[in-house]
Amino acid sequence: MSEMLSRNRARNIFFGGSTFFFLLFAALTAHSHWYMVNVSTDREGLTEAVARGKHVWEKHSCINCHSLIGEGAYFAPELGNVWTRYGGRENPDSARAALKGWIKAQPLNVPGRRKMPAFDLSEQELDDLVEFFRWTDAIDTQDWPPHPVG
Protein backbone atom coordinates (compact mmCIF):
# COMPACT_ATOMS: atom_id res chain seq x y z
CA MET A 1 0.00 0.00 0.00
CA SER A 2 1.28 3.43 -0.90
CA GLU A 3 2.83 5.94 1.44
CA MET A 4 -0.12 8.27 0.88
CA LEU A 5 -2.24 6.35 3.30
CA SER A 6 -0.89 6.57 6.83
CA ARG A 7 -2.22 4.47 9.66
CA ASN A 8 -4.00 7.40 11.24
CA ARG A 9 -5.58 8.38 7.97
CA ALA A 10 -6.81 4.80 7.50
CA ARG A 11 -8.27 4.84 11.00
CA ASN A 12 -10.13 8.08 10.42
CA ILE A 13 -11.58 6.83 7.16
CA PHE A 14 -12.71 3.69 8.96
CA PHE A 15 -14.52 5.59 11.71
CA GLY A 16 -16.07 8.15 9.38
CA GLY A 17 -17.17 5.62 6.77
CA SER A 18 -18.55 3.13 9.24
CA THR A 19 -20.62 5.77 10.98
CA PHE A 20 -22.00 6.90 7.64
CA PHE A 21 -22.91 3.38 6.50
CA PHE A 22 -24.36 2.48 9.87
CA LEU A 23 -26.67 5.50 9.84
CA LEU A 24 -27.75 4.74 6.29
CA PHE A 25 -28.40 1.11 7.19
CA ALA A 26 -30.38 2.12 10.30
CA ALA A 27 -32.47 4.58 8.30
CA LEU A 28 -33.30 2.02 5.61
CA THR A 29 -34.12 -0.55 8.28
CA ALA A 30 -36.47 1.91 9.93
CA HIS A 31 -38.17 2.47 6.60
CA SER A 32 -38.38 -1.27 5.98
CA HIS A 33 -39.91 -1.73 9.41
CA TRP A 34 -42.56 0.82 8.57
CA TYR A 35 -43.12 -0.78 5.17
CA MET A 36 -43.55 -4.24 6.68
CA VAL A 37 -46.05 -3.09 9.27
CA ASN A 38 -48.10 -0.97 6.87
CA VAL A 39 -47.64 -2.28 3.35
CA SER A 40 -46.27 -5.78 2.88
CA THR A 41 -47.99 -7.63 5.72
CA ASP A 42 -51.62 -7.81 6.75
CA ARG A 43 -51.83 -5.28 9.56
CA GLU A 44 -55.47 -5.88 10.55
CA GLY A 45 -55.06 -9.62 10.13
CA LEU A 46 -52.28 -9.80 12.72
CA THR A 47 -54.66 -11.02 15.41
CA GLU A 48 -54.10 -12.52 18.84
CA ALA A 49 -54.51 -15.93 17.25
CA VAL A 50 -51.70 -15.30 14.74
CA ALA A 51 -49.40 -14.11 17.53
CA ARG A 52 -50.26 -17.20 19.61
CA GLY A 53 -49.66 -19.36 16.56
CA LYS A 54 -46.20 -17.87 16.15
CA HIS A 55 -45.46 -18.86 19.73
CA VAL A 56 -46.64 -22.42 19.13
CA TRP A 57 -44.29 -22.49 16.13
CA GLU A 58 -41.45 -21.24 18.35
CA LYS A 59 -42.24 -23.39 21.35
CA HIS A 60 -41.64 -26.52 19.32
CA SER A 61 -38.78 -25.04 17.29
CA CYS A 62 -40.30 -26.11 13.99
CA ILE A 63 -37.63 -23.88 12.39
CA ASN A 64 -34.94 -26.46 13.16
CA CYS A 65 -36.39 -28.87 10.60
CA HIS A 66 -38.43 -26.64 8.28
CA SER A 67 -37.66 -23.38 6.54
CA LEU A 68 -40.06 -20.44 6.74
CA ILE A 69 -39.74 -18.05 3.79
CA GLY A 70 -36.47 -19.80 3.03
CA GLU A 71 -34.86 -19.45 6.45
CA GLY A 72 -34.32 -22.19 8.98
CA ALA A 73 -33.31 -25.79 8.45
CA TYR A 74 -33.38 -27.70 5.18
CA PHE A 75 -34.54 -31.06 6.53
CA ALA A 76 -38.25 -30.63 5.86
CA PRO A 77 -40.42 -28.65 3.43
CA GLU A 78 -40.82 -24.88 3.22
CA LEU A 79 -43.87 -23.71 5.17
CA GLY A 80 -44.08 -20.00 4.36
CA ASN A 81 -46.51 -20.81 1.54
CA VAL A 82 -47.98 -24.04 2.90
CA TRP A 83 -51.39 -22.34 3.04
CA THR A 84 -51.27 -21.80 -0.72
CA ARG A 85 -50.04 -25.37 -1.27
CA TYR A 86 -53.01 -26.76 0.66
CA GLY A 87 -55.39 -24.67 -1.41
CA GLY A 88 -56.22 -22.33 1.48
CA ARG A 89 -56.62 -19.34 -0.79
CA GLU A 90 -59.50 -21.03 -2.63
CA ASN A 91 -60.90 -23.23 0.07
CA PRO A 92 -59.85 -22.16 3.59
CA ASP A 93 -61.98 -24.65 5.52
CA SER A 94 -60.66 -27.77 3.87
CA ALA A 95 -57.07 -26.44 3.99
CA ARG A 96 -57.42 -25.84 7.72
CA ALA A 97 -58.77 -29.33 8.28
CA ALA A 98 -56.09 -30.92 6.12
CA LEU A 99 -53.23 -29.07 7.84
CA LYS A 100 -54.49 -29.96 11.30
CA GLY A 101 -55.02 -33.53 10.20
CA TRP A 102 -51.45 -33.78 8.90
CA ILE A 103 -49.95 -32.49 12.15
CA LYS A 104 -52.12 -34.81 14.24
CA ALA A 105 -51.22 -37.85 12.13
CA GLN A 106 -47.51 -37.64 13.06
CA PRO A 107 -45.33 -39.57 13.25
CA LEU A 108 -46.21 -41.36 10.04
CA ASN A 109 -45.15 -44.94 10.30
CA VAL A 110 -43.21 -45.17 7.07
CA PRO A 111 -39.82 -46.82 7.65
CA GLY A 112 -36.98 -45.04 5.87
CA ARG A 113 -38.91 -41.79 5.57
CA ARG A 114 -37.93 -38.66 7.49
CA LYS A 115 -39.95 -38.38 10.66
CA MET A 116 -41.86 -35.43 12.01
CA PRO A 117 -42.40 -35.83 15.76
CA ALA A 118 -45.84 -35.84 17.41
CA PHE A 119 -46.19 -32.58 19.31
CA ASP A 120 -49.39 -33.25 21.18
CA LEU A 121 -51.02 -29.90 20.36
CA SER A 122 -54.45 -28.85 21.63
CA GLU A 123 -57.24 -27.90 19.20
CA GLN A 124 -56.68 -24.28 20.16
CA GLU A 125 -52.94 -24.50 19.43
CA LEU A 126 -53.59 -26.19 16.10
CA ASP A 127 -56.05 -23.48 15.09
CA ASP A 128 -53.61 -20.74 16.11
CA LEU A 129 -50.81 -22.38 14.17
CA VAL A 130 -52.95 -22.54 11.05
CA GLU A 131 -53.85 -18.86 11.51
CA PHE A 132 -50.12 -18.10 11.66
CA PHE A 133 -49.55 -20.00 8.40
CA ARG A 134 -52.46 -18.19 6.76
CA TRP A 135 -51.10 -14.80 7.82
CA THR A 136 -47.53 -15.66 6.74
CA ASP A 137 -48.74 -16.85 3.36
CA ALA A 138 -50.11 -13.37 2.67
CA ILE A 139 -46.78 -11.55 3.18
CA ASP A 140 -45.68 -9.77 -0.01
CA THR A 141 -42.48 -11.73 -0.67
CA GLN A 142 -41.66 -10.22 -4.07
CA ASP A 143 -43.03 -13.41 -5.65
CA TRP A 144 -40.81 -15.85 -3.79
CA PRO A 145 -40.82 -18.87 -3.95
CA PRO A 146 -40.58 -19.32 -7.71
CA HIS A 147 -42.90 -22.31 -7.57
CA PRO A 148 -45.64 -23.26 -5.08
CA VAL A 149 -43.75 -26.41 -4.04
CA GLY A 150 -41.65 -24.02 -1.95
Place this chain on the structure above:
Amino acid sequence: MKYASQQLALPYFAVAMLLFLLQVVFGILAATVYVMPDFMAAIEPFHIMRMSHTNLLIVWLLIGFMGCTYYLLPEEAETETHSPLLAWLGLGIFAVAGAGALLSYQFGIHEGREFLEQPLWCKVLITVSFLMFLYNCSRTLLAGRKTAINTVLMMGLWLAAIFWLFAFYNPDNLSVDKLYWWWIVHVWVEGVWELIMGSLLAYLLIKMTGVDREIIEKWLYVIIGLALFSGLLGTGHHYYWIGAPGYWQPLGSIFSTLEVAPFLAMVMFAFYMFWKGRRNHPNSAAMLWTLGSATVAFFGAGVWGFLHTLSFVNYYSHGTQVTAAHGHLAFYGAYVMMVLAIITYAMPQLRKVQPFNQLLNMWSFWIMTSAMCFMTFTLTFAGVVQTHLQRVLGMNYMEVQSQLTIFYAMRLGAGTVVAIAVLLYLVAIFGPARQRLPQGNAAVAA
Protein backbone atom coordinates in the same frame (compact mmCIF):
# COMPACT_ATOMS: atom_id res chain seq x y z
CA MET B 1 4.84 -15.15 27.47
CA LYS B 2 5.60 -12.01 29.42
CA TYR B 3 2.53 -11.59 31.61
CA ALA B 4 1.34 -14.12 34.17
CA SER B 5 -2.34 -13.36 33.58
CA GLN B 6 -2.09 -14.54 29.97
CA GLN B 7 -2.36 -17.96 31.57
CA LEU B 8 -6.10 -17.24 31.97
CA ALA B 9 -6.50 -18.14 28.31
CA LEU B 10 -5.80 -21.80 29.02
CA PRO B 11 -9.08 -22.72 30.79
CA TYR B 12 -11.00 -20.84 28.10
CA PHE B 13 -9.26 -22.81 25.38
CA ALA B 14 -9.88 -26.08 27.19
CA VAL B 15 -13.62 -25.44 27.54
CA ALA B 16 -13.87 -24.20 23.95
CA MET B 17 -12.18 -27.32 22.57
CA LEU B 18 -14.39 -29.64 24.58
CA LEU B 19 -17.47 -27.93 23.16
CA PHE B 20 -15.97 -28.04 19.65
CA LEU B 21 -15.76 -31.81 19.92
CA LEU B 22 -19.36 -31.98 21.12
CA GLN B 23 -20.47 -29.72 18.27
CA VAL B 24 -18.99 -32.09 15.73
CA VAL B 25 -20.60 -35.08 17.45
CA PHE B 26 -24.05 -33.48 17.17
CA GLY B 27 -23.29 -32.61 13.54
CA ILE B 28 -22.61 -36.27 12.83
CA LEU B 29 -25.81 -37.33 14.59
CA ALA B 30 -27.82 -34.89 12.47
CA ALA B 31 -26.04 -35.99 9.29
CA THR B 32 -26.81 -39.62 10.17
CA VAL B 33 -30.52 -38.86 10.38
CA TYR B 34 -30.31 -37.50 6.83
CA VAL B 35 -28.94 -40.87 5.70
CA MET B 36 -30.96 -43.14 7.99
CA PRO B 37 -34.17 -41.32 8.89
CA ASP B 38 -35.10 -43.79 11.62
CA PHE B 39 -31.81 -43.25 13.47
CA MET B 40 -32.51 -42.38 17.12
CA ALA B 41 -36.06 -41.43 16.13
CA ALA B 42 -37.44 -42.49 19.49
CA ILE B 43 -34.66 -40.86 21.52
CA GLU B 44 -33.85 -37.50 19.99
CA PRO B 45 -35.51 -35.83 17.00
CA PHE B 46 -33.52 -34.00 14.32
CA HIS B 47 -34.36 -30.49 15.45
CA ILE B 48 -32.79 -31.04 18.87
CA MET B 49 -29.57 -32.34 17.31
CA ARG B 50 -29.43 -29.43 14.95
CA MET B 51 -29.93 -26.74 17.57
CA SER B 52 -27.34 -28.44 19.77
CA HIS B 53 -24.92 -28.46 16.84
CA THR B 54 -25.32 -24.80 15.90
CA ASN B 55 -25.52 -23.48 19.47
CA LEU B 56 -22.38 -25.33 20.50
CA LEU B 57 -20.62 -23.75 17.55
CA ILE B 58 -21.57 -20.24 18.59
CA VAL B 59 -20.90 -20.80 22.27
CA TRP B 60 -17.46 -22.32 21.76
CA LEU B 61 -16.44 -19.66 19.27
CA LEU B 62 -17.39 -16.96 21.78
CA ILE B 63 -15.48 -18.72 24.55
CA GLY B 64 -12.60 -19.08 22.09
CA PHE B 65 -12.66 -15.36 21.28
CA MET B 66 -12.60 -14.57 24.99
CA GLY B 67 -9.64 -16.89 25.49
CA CYS B 68 -7.81 -15.25 22.57
CA THR B 69 -8.48 -11.85 24.13
CA TYR B 70 -7.19 -12.87 27.56
CA TYR B 71 -4.11 -14.20 25.84
CA LEU B 72 -3.14 -11.28 23.65
CA LEU B 73 -4.50 -8.30 25.56
CA PRO B 74 -1.87 -8.12 28.35
CA GLU B 75 0.88 -8.43 25.79
CA GLU B 76 -0.55 -5.75 23.54
CA ALA B 77 -1.53 -3.44 26.39
CA GLU B 78 1.69 -4.18 28.26
CA THR B 79 -0.10 -4.65 31.54
CA GLU B 80 -1.67 -7.53 33.50
CA THR B 81 -5.36 -8.33 33.10
CA HIS B 82 -7.42 -6.13 35.40
CA SER B 83 -9.02 -8.94 37.42
CA PRO B 84 -8.16 -12.64 37.07
CA LEU B 85 -11.00 -13.43 39.47
CA LEU B 86 -13.53 -11.84 37.13
CA ALA B 87 -12.11 -13.87 34.26
CA TRP B 88 -12.63 -17.13 36.13
CA LEU B 89 -16.08 -16.08 37.29
CA GLY B 90 -17.04 -15.07 33.76
CA LEU B 91 -15.95 -18.39 32.35
CA GLY B 92 -17.89 -20.23 35.04
CA ILE B 93 -21.11 -18.34 34.33
CA PHE B 94 -20.74 -18.70 30.58
CA ALA B 95 -20.08 -22.41 30.88
CA VAL B 96 -23.10 -22.87 33.15
CA ALA B 97 -25.29 -20.96 30.69
CA GLY B 98 -23.97 -22.91 27.70
CA ALA B 99 -24.21 -26.29 29.39
CA GLY B 100 -27.60 -25.33 30.79
CA ALA B 101 -28.90 -24.54 27.32
CA LEU B 102 -27.48 -27.74 25.85
CA LEU B 103 -28.97 -29.82 28.63
CA SER B 104 -32.40 -28.16 28.40
CA TYR B 105 -32.49 -28.92 24.69
CA GLN B 106 -32.15 -32.61 25.38
CA PHE B 107 -35.38 -32.33 27.40
CA GLY B 108 -37.14 -30.29 24.75
CA ILE B 109 -36.87 -26.99 26.61
CA HIS B 110 -35.90 -24.17 24.26
CA GLU B 111 -37.00 -20.98 22.60
CA GLY B 112 -37.89 -21.05 18.95
CA ARG B 113 -35.86 -18.79 16.71
CA GLU B 114 -32.97 -20.28 14.76
CA PHE B 115 -29.63 -19.90 16.60
CA LEU B 116 -31.41 -18.07 19.46
CA GLU B 117 -32.95 -21.16 21.06
CA GLN B 118 -31.35 -20.60 24.49
CA PRO B 119 -33.94 -20.39 27.28
CA LEU B 120 -34.31 -16.84 28.60
CA TRP B 121 -32.30 -17.46 31.76
CA CYS B 122 -29.38 -18.71 29.65
CA LYS B 123 -29.57 -15.63 27.43
CA VAL B 124 -29.47 -13.43 30.53
CA LEU B 125 -26.48 -15.28 32.01
CA ILE B 126 -24.66 -15.15 28.68
CA THR B 127 -25.19 -11.40 28.60
CA VAL B 128 -24.06 -10.94 32.19
CA SER B 129 -20.96 -13.03 31.70
CA PHE B 130 -20.04 -11.31 28.45
CA LEU B 131 -20.45 -7.89 30.06
CA MET B 132 -18.16 -8.98 32.89
CA PHE B 133 -15.62 -10.02 30.29
CA LEU B 134 -15.95 -6.71 28.45
CA TYR B 135 -15.63 -4.73 31.66
CA ASN B 136 -12.55 -6.68 32.69
CA CYS B 137 -10.79 -6.32 29.36
CA SER B 138 -11.78 -2.71 28.83
CA ARG B 139 -10.24 -1.87 32.21
CA THR B 140 -7.07 -3.62 31.11
CA LEU B 141 -7.05 -1.74 27.83
CA LEU B 142 -7.68 1.63 29.49
CA ALA B 143 -4.85 1.04 31.93
CA GLY B 144 -2.37 0.08 29.24
CA ARG B 145 -1.04 0.72 25.77
CA LYS B 146 -3.65 1.15 23.07
CA THR B 147 -2.64 -0.43 19.78
CA ALA B 148 -4.76 -0.79 16.68
CA ILE B 149 -4.92 -4.51 17.39
CA ASN B 150 -6.33 -4.38 20.89
CA THR B 151 -8.54 -1.39 20.11
CA VAL B 152 -10.13 -3.05 17.08
CA LEU B 153 -10.49 -6.32 18.96
CA MET B 154 -12.30 -4.68 21.86
CA MET B 155 -14.45 -2.69 19.46
CA GLY B 156 -15.50 -5.87 17.68
CA LEU B 157 -16.35 -7.56 20.97
CA TRP B 158 -18.34 -4.59 22.27
CA LEU B 159 -20.28 -4.29 19.04
CA ALA B 160 -21.02 -8.03 19.09
CA ALA B 161 -22.49 -7.58 22.56
CA ILE B 162 -24.59 -4.59 21.51
CA PHE B 163 -26.07 -6.31 18.46
CA TRP B 164 -26.75 -9.42 20.58
CA LEU B 165 -29.32 -7.39 22.50
CA PHE B 166 -31.71 -7.85 19.57
CA ALA B 167 -32.01 -11.45 20.79
CA PHE B 168 -34.36 -10.09 23.45
CA TYR B 169 -36.68 -8.49 20.92
CA ASN B 170 -39.19 -10.84 19.33
CA PRO B 171 -42.08 -9.00 17.64
CA ASP B 172 -45.29 -10.79 16.64
CA ASN B 173 -44.93 -9.64 13.04
CA LEU B 174 -42.81 -12.37 11.42
CA SER B 175 -41.33 -10.03 8.82
CA VAL B 176 -40.23 -7.52 11.44
CA ASP B 177 -38.89 -10.42 13.52
CA LYS B 178 -36.72 -11.51 10.59
CA LEU B 179 -35.64 -7.93 9.85
CA TYR B 180 -33.95 -7.61 13.26
CA TRP B 181 -32.95 -11.26 13.60
CA TRP B 182 -30.47 -10.56 10.80
CA TRP B 183 -29.14 -7.62 12.77
CA ILE B 184 -27.61 -10.27 14.99
CA VAL B 185 -26.89 -13.15 12.64
CA HIS B 186 -25.63 -11.28 9.58
CA VAL B 187 -24.11 -8.26 11.32
CA TRP B 188 -22.14 -10.60 13.56
CA VAL B 189 -20.52 -12.85 10.97
CA GLU B 190 -20.27 -10.38 8.10
CA GLY B 191 -19.59 -7.28 10.18
CA VAL B 192 -18.37 -7.02 13.72
CA TRP B 193 -16.85 -10.51 13.96
CA GLU B 194 -14.66 -9.54 11.02
CA LEU B 195 -13.15 -6.91 13.31
CA ILE B 196 -12.28 -9.72 15.70
CA MET B 197 -10.94 -11.93 12.92
CA GLY B 198 -8.91 -9.08 11.42
CA SER B 199 -7.27 -8.15 14.68
CA LEU B 200 -6.45 -11.76 15.58
CA LEU B 201 -4.94 -12.18 12.12
CA ALA B 202 -2.92 -8.98 12.49
CA TYR B 203 -1.67 -10.11 15.91
CA LEU B 204 -0.50 -13.47 14.58
CA LEU B 205 1.24 -11.83 11.63
CA ILE B 206 3.08 -9.30 13.80
CA LYS B 207 4.22 -12.07 16.10
CA MET B 208 5.22 -14.58 13.50
CA THR B 209 6.53 -12.55 10.57
CA GLY B 210 8.17 -9.70 12.44
CA VAL B 211 6.85 -7.18 9.91
CA ASP B 212 6.63 -3.59 11.12
CA ARG B 213 3.59 -2.84 13.30
CA GLU B 214 2.84 0.41 11.48
CA ILE B 215 2.28 -1.43 8.20
CA ILE B 216 0.23 -4.25 9.69
CA GLU B 217 -2.02 -1.89 11.60
CA LYS B 218 -2.67 0.20 8.53
CA TRP B 219 -3.81 -2.90 6.69
CA LEU B 220 -6.02 -3.79 9.64
CA TYR B 221 -7.89 -0.48 9.40
CA VAL B 222 -8.30 -0.88 5.65
CA ILE B 223 -9.68 -4.41 6.09
CA ILE B 224 -12.20 -3.58 8.77
CA GLY B 225 -13.21 -0.48 6.84
CA LEU B 226 -13.97 -2.63 3.81
CA ALA B 227 -15.85 -5.05 6.08
CA LEU B 228 -18.22 -2.50 7.57
CA PHE B 229 -18.68 -0.33 4.47
CA SER B 230 -19.89 -3.38 2.56
CA GLY B 231 -21.27 -5.61 5.32
CA LEU B 232 -23.85 -3.30 6.88
CA LEU B 233 -25.83 -2.59 3.73
CA GLY B 234 -24.88 -6.11 2.59
CA THR B 235 -27.47 -7.31 5.11
CA GLY B 236 -29.81 -6.54 2.24
CA HIS B 237 -29.05 -9.97 0.73
CA HIS B 238 -31.31 -11.37 3.47
CA TYR B 239 -34.06 -8.80 2.84
CA TYR B 240 -34.99 -9.86 -0.69
CA TRP B 241 -38.00 -12.09 0.08
CA ILE B 242 -39.10 -11.48 3.67
CA GLY B 243 -41.54 -8.66 3.03
CA ALA B 244 -39.00 -5.82 2.85
CA PRO B 245 -39.14 -3.20 0.09
CA GLY B 246 -37.89 -4.10 -3.40
CA TYR B 247 -34.95 -1.68 -3.29
CA TRP B 248 -33.03 -4.24 -1.24
CA GLN B 249 -32.58 -6.34 -4.35
CA PRO B 250 -30.16 -3.98 -6.13
CA LEU B 251 -28.78 -2.60 -2.86
CA GLY B 252 -28.18 -5.99 -1.25
CA SER B 253 -26.74 -7.44 -4.46
CA ILE B 254 -24.20 -4.64 -4.89
CA PHE B 255 -23.07 -4.27 -1.30
CA SER B 256 -22.94 -7.97 -0.50
CA THR B 257 -20.82 -8.48 -3.62
CA LEU B 258 -18.44 -5.90 -2.16
CA GLU B 259 -18.28 -8.06 0.98
CA VAL B 260 -15.83 -10.23 -0.90
CA ALA B 261 -13.31 -7.36 -0.72
CA PRO B 262 -12.36 -7.61 2.98
CA PHE B 263 -11.88 -11.37 2.65
CA LEU B 264 -9.73 -10.88 -0.44
CA ALA B 265 -7.78 -8.19 1.41
CA MET B 266 -7.23 -10.54 4.35
CA VAL B 267 -5.82 -13.34 2.25
CA MET B 268 -3.57 -10.91 0.35
CA PHE B 269 -2.51 -9.33 3.62
CA ALA B 270 -1.64 -12.68 5.16
CA PHE B 271 0.47 -13.94 2.25
CA TYR B 272 2.09 -10.57 1.59
CA MET B 273 3.25 -10.30 5.20
CA PHE B 274 4.31 -13.94 5.22
CA TRP B 275 6.59 -13.40 2.21
CA LYS B 276 7.75 -9.99 3.34
CA GLY B 277 8.67 -11.20 6.81
CA ARG B 278 12.17 -12.48 7.19
CA ARG B 279 11.61 -14.23 10.48
CA ASN B 280 11.22 -17.97 10.19
CA HIS B 281 9.02 -18.65 13.17
CA PRO B 282 9.50 -22.12 14.70
CA ASN B 283 5.77 -22.67 15.23
CA SER B 284 5.05 -23.56 11.61
CA ALA B 285 1.77 -25.20 12.53
CA ALA B 286 0.47 -21.86 13.81
CA MET B 287 1.59 -20.17 10.61
CA LEU B 288 -0.17 -22.86 8.60
CA TRP B 289 -3.46 -22.32 10.45
CA THR B 290 -3.10 -18.56 10.04
CA LEU B 291 -2.59 -18.65 6.28
CA GLY B 292 -5.16 -21.42 5.98
CA SER B 293 -7.78 -19.42 7.83
CA ALA B 294 -7.40 -16.39 5.57
CA THR B 295 -7.50 -18.64 2.49
CA VAL B 296 -10.49 -20.79 3.44
CA ALA B 297 -12.38 -17.73 4.69
CA PHE B 298 -11.88 -16.18 1.27
CA PHE B 299 -13.31 -19.25 -0.44
CA GLY B 300 -16.04 -20.07 2.09
CA ALA B 301 -17.30 -16.56 2.74
CA GLY B 302 -16.09 -14.74 -0.35
CA VAL B 303 -16.47 -17.19 -3.21
CA TRP B 304 -19.25 -19.39 -1.82
CA GLY B 305 -21.04 -16.30 -0.51
CA PHE B 306 -20.91 -14.56 -3.88
CA LEU B 307 -22.17 -17.72 -5.54
CA HIS B 308 -25.72 -17.12 -4.27
CA THR B 309 -25.78 -13.50 -3.20
CA LEU B 310 -27.12 -11.77 -6.32
CA SER B 311 -30.88 -11.41 -5.97
CA PHE B 312 -31.71 -13.12 -9.26
CA VAL B 313 -29.59 -16.14 -8.27
CA ASN B 314 -30.77 -16.13 -4.67
CA TYR B 315 -34.36 -16.18 -5.91
CA TYR B 316 -33.72 -19.81 -6.92
CA SER B 317 -31.12 -20.95 -4.39
CA HIS B 318 -32.53 -19.35 -1.22
CA GLY B 319 -32.85 -21.84 1.61
CA THR B 320 -31.41 -24.87 -0.19
CA GLN B 321 -28.37 -27.02 0.55
CA VAL B 322 -26.30 -24.34 -1.22
CA THR B 323 -26.82 -22.22 1.88
CA ALA B 324 -25.71 -25.06 4.14
CA ALA B 325 -22.58 -25.57 2.02
CA HIS B 326 -21.64 -21.91 2.30
CA GLY B 327 -22.47 -21.69 6.01
CA HIS B 328 -20.09 -24.55 6.80
CA LEU B 329 -17.05 -23.40 4.85
CA ALA B 330 -17.44 -19.74 5.83
CA PHE B 331 -17.73 -20.43 9.56
CA TYR B 332 -14.93 -22.93 9.39
CA GLY B 333 -12.45 -20.76 7.50
CA ALA B 334 -13.08 -17.42 9.12
CA TYR B 335 -13.73 -18.27 12.74
CA VAL B 336 -12.99 -21.89 13.57
CA MET B 337 -9.58 -21.86 11.89
CA MET B 338 -8.67 -18.46 13.31
CA VAL B 339 -9.33 -19.61 16.88
CA LEU B 340 -7.41 -22.83 16.21
CA ALA B 341 -4.54 -20.71 14.86
CA ILE B 342 -4.34 -18.64 18.05
CA ILE B 343 -4.56 -21.75 20.22
CA THR B 344 -1.80 -23.41 18.21
CA TYR B 345 0.30 -20.29 18.54
CA ALA B 346 -0.36 -19.77 22.25
CA MET B 347 -0.18 -23.32 23.57
CA PRO B 348 3.63 -23.65 23.72
CA GLN B 349 3.83 -20.46 25.78
CA LEU B 350 0.93 -21.48 28.00
CA ARG B 351 2.53 -24.87 28.61
CA LYS B 352 5.98 -23.32 28.85
CA VAL B 353 7.58 -25.57 26.27
CA GLN B 354 9.03 -25.07 22.82
CA PRO B 355 6.62 -25.57 19.88
CA PHE B 356 5.60 -29.20 20.08
CA ASN B 357 3.70 -31.90 18.17
CA GLN B 358 4.00 -29.81 15.03
CA LEU B 359 3.69 -32.67 12.60
CA LEU B 360 0.54 -34.08 14.21
CA ASN B 361 -0.97 -30.61 14.37
CA MET B 362 -0.31 -30.04 10.67
CA TRP B 363 -1.80 -33.42 9.81
CA SER B 364 -4.95 -32.43 11.67
CA PHE B 365 -4.97 -29.17 9.69
CA TRP B 366 -4.84 -30.91 6.34
CA ILE B 367 -7.31 -33.65 7.22
CA MET B 368 -9.84 -31.32 8.83
CA THR B 369 -9.60 -28.75 6.08
CA SER B 370 -9.86 -31.24 3.21
CA ALA B 371 -12.82 -32.94 4.85
CA MET B 372 -14.62 -29.63 5.40
CA CYS B 373 -13.97 -28.72 1.76
CA PHE B 374 -15.26 -32.10 0.63
CA MET B 375 -18.39 -31.60 2.74
CA THR B 376 -18.86 -28.20 1.14
CA PHE B 377 -18.49 -29.60 -2.38
CA THR B 378 -20.96 -32.42 -1.81
CA LEU B 379 -23.51 -30.06 -0.26
CA THR B 380 -23.01 -27.65 -3.14
CA PHE B 381 -23.78 -30.39 -5.66
CA ALA B 382 -26.81 -31.41 -3.63
CA GLY B 383 -27.90 -27.77 -3.55
CA VAL B 384 -27.53 -27.25 -7.28
CA VAL B 385 -29.55 -30.39 -8.05
CA GLN B 386 -32.15 -29.36 -5.47
CA THR B 387 -32.39 -25.85 -6.89
CA HIS B 388 -32.93 -27.14 -10.38
CA LEU B 389 -35.46 -29.85 -9.58
CA GLN B 390 -37.44 -27.95 -6.98
CA ARG B 391 -37.14 -24.29 -7.87
CA VAL B 392 -36.94 -24.49 -11.64
CA LEU B 393 -38.89 -27.64 -12.51
CA GLY B 394 -41.24 -27.44 -9.53
CA MET B 395 -40.76 -30.97 -8.25
CA ASN B 396 -42.11 -31.73 -4.78
CA TYR B 397 -39.68 -31.20 -1.86
CA MET B 398 -39.68 -34.76 -0.48
CA GLU B 399 -39.30 -36.25 -3.94
CA VAL B 400 -36.30 -34.04 -4.60
CA GLN B 401 -34.74 -35.07 -1.30
CA SER B 402 -34.91 -38.72 -2.26
CA GLN B 403 -32.69 -37.84 -5.24
CA LEU B 404 -30.00 -36.46 -2.96
CA THR B 405 -29.23 -39.50 -0.78
CA ILE B 406 -25.77 -40.05 -2.28
CA PHE B 407 -24.68 -36.50 -1.42
CA TYR B 408 -25.91 -36.85 2.14
CA ALA B 409 -24.01 -40.11 2.52
CA MET B 410 -20.83 -38.38 1.36
CA ARG B 411 -21.48 -35.53 3.79
CA LEU B 412 -21.70 -38.04 6.61
CA GLY B 413 -18.42 -39.60 5.50
CA ALA B 414 -16.72 -36.21 5.39
CA GLY B 415 -18.11 -35.40 8.83
CA THR B 416 -16.62 -38.55 10.30
CA VAL B 417 -13.22 -37.56 8.93
CA VAL B 418 -13.62 -34.07 10.43
CA ALA B 419 -14.28 -35.66 13.82
CA ILE B 420 -11.11 -37.77 13.55
CA ALA B 421 -9.12 -34.66 12.64
CA VAL B 422 -10.56 -32.80 15.63
CA LEU B 423 -9.38 -35.61 17.88
CA LEU B 424 -5.91 -35.44 16.32
CA TYR B 425 -5.86 -31.70 16.93
CA LEU B 426 -6.83 -32.15 20.57
CA VAL B 427 -4.08 -34.71 21.07
CA ALA B 428 -1.57 -32.42 19.35
CA ILE B 429 -2.55 -29.51 21.60
CA PHE B 430 -3.28 -31.08 24.97
CA GLY B 431 -1.43 -34.39 24.66
CA PRO B 432 2.15 -35.04 25.82
CA ALA B 433 4.63 -32.72 24.10
CA ARG B 434 6.85 -35.18 22.29
CA GLN B 435 8.50 -33.48 19.42
CA ARG B 436 11.89 -31.86 19.97
CA LEU B 437 12.92 -28.89 17.93
CA PRO B 438 15.98 -28.99 15.76
CA GLN B 439 18.90 -27.32 17.51
CA GLY B 440 19.39 -23.63 16.86
CA ASN B 441 15.79 -22.71 16.21
CA ALA B 442 14.90 -22.86 19.86
CA ALA B 443 15.97 -19.34 20.71
CA VAL B 444 13.47 -17.72 18.37
CA ALA B 445 10.26 -19.05 19.95
CA ALA B 446 7.68 -16.59 21.36
